[in-house]
Amino acid sequence: MQNYLICYDIFDKKRLYKVRKIAYSYALGGQKSAVEAPLSNKELKELINKLLDIIKEEDKINIIPFLGEPLCFGKAEFVKFDKGLIVI
Numbered sequence: 001m002q003n004y005l006i007c008y009d010i011f012d013k014k015r016l017y018k019v020r021k022i023a024y025s026y027a028l029g030g031q032k033s034a035v036e037a038p039l040s041n042k043e044l045k046e047l048i049n050k051l052l053d054i055i056k057e058e059d060k061i062n063i064i065p066f067l068g069e070p071l072c073f074g075k076a077e078f079v080k081f082d083k084g085l086i087v088i
Contacts, residue, residue, distance in 0.1 A: 003066040004044070007034045011058045018054050019061070022047065 006023050010016035010033075020033075026047055027035035039047065044063070051061055 001038045001040055002044075003036060003038050005034060005062075005064045005066065006030075006037055006047075007062045007064070009033060009060040011056065015054055015056065015059065019051060019059075022050050022054070 006027070008016075008019050008023065010019050023035050023037070024030070026037040026039060026043065028037060030036055037047075048063070055061060
């Protein structure tokens with residue numbers, strides 16, 4: 001498992017809704033257009049394929065791997081996810 005930051009800027013409201021729904025289905029949490037998601041290689045490929053089916057040329061999505069543990073401030077907590085499920 002690798003933690004990723006998924007950031008998106010989608011031009012059309014309908015596509016934005018679809019991208020947000022997909023991103024949050026993999027996410028531990030996030031705010032507006034940026035979510036944190038622990039993904040296996042298989043899940044990452046699946047996510048990318050789902051997003052590519054929706055977005056257009058004017059849209060932008062960045063999927064950024066965390067190198068090491070992120071710096072957390074305020075109420076933020078790093079969630080280590082090795083195996084199994086997280087139920088919120």
